[in-house]
């Protein structure tokens with residue numbers, strides 16, 4: 001049987017957006033969280049699923065460490081609401097170190113529960129923060145639910161690009177439409193307004209041109225982003241109205257435009 005025939009929409013959830021990356025540490029969770037906040041700011045109902053099973057970081061970024069979801073009378077898991085967003089993470093359910101050893105069937109079951117047994121309610125968008133790379137979770141997601149569009153987060157240098165290409169390839173193979181790439185930590189704003197390159201600029205732009213993949217955002221390195229995620233308040237929330245939030249607002253506008261049917 002074609003594994004994609006198992007796909008079923010999540011009742012009440014209009015659109016699913018997946019956020020992936022070639023490797024860890026490039027800002028995938030940061031983009032997921034702030035995109036969710038920026039979509040909420042547009043008056044949309046938003047859910048955020050931390051599918052980064054091997055290193056769930058959303059509870060920390062959302063200031064929701066040690067939260068435990070309740071199970072309702074209907075046996076559905078209640079998402080944890082943070083900043084007006086319904087969130088779910090394996091980090092709420094099991095010890096971080098335990099999750100790291102999950103494989104195959106357990107992983108498959110956990111993903112299924114996230115899709116079917118969480119009371120997501122009515123959502124305009126469910127944003128899924130995938131694990132880095134091209135492992136089982138992305139494949140499982142593609143088999144289980146229809147994804148309207150994926151974002152790939154990467155940093156500008158060639159070492160990151162090699163991994164990003166593999167992730168793009170995975171989306172292609174699993175028929176997940178790639179909306180575009182988010183270039184993160186593209187530069188640092190210098191004291192005199194100059195742009196300081198933190199990483200050597202590689203061939204990302206040339207590659208995107210050839211493949212006709214849009215670049216949906218170019219996010220500078222903002223120290224406030226790191227501070228905000230440590231404090232458990234997304235920068236789009238703590239710096240609402242500032243340039244740090246604006247860059248995510250523009251990303252959200254593009255995501256909404258790209259997912260209009």
Ligand code: ADP
Nearest residue numbers: 024025026027028029030220221222225226229
């Ligand atoms: P990933 O999900 O790809 O592993 P994270 O979103 O956890 O990456 O980001 C890794 C670290 O980099 C975090 O400490 C985060 O706050 C920081 N970070 C991400 N993007 C930026 C940025 N544009 N400016 C400053 N710090 C950033």
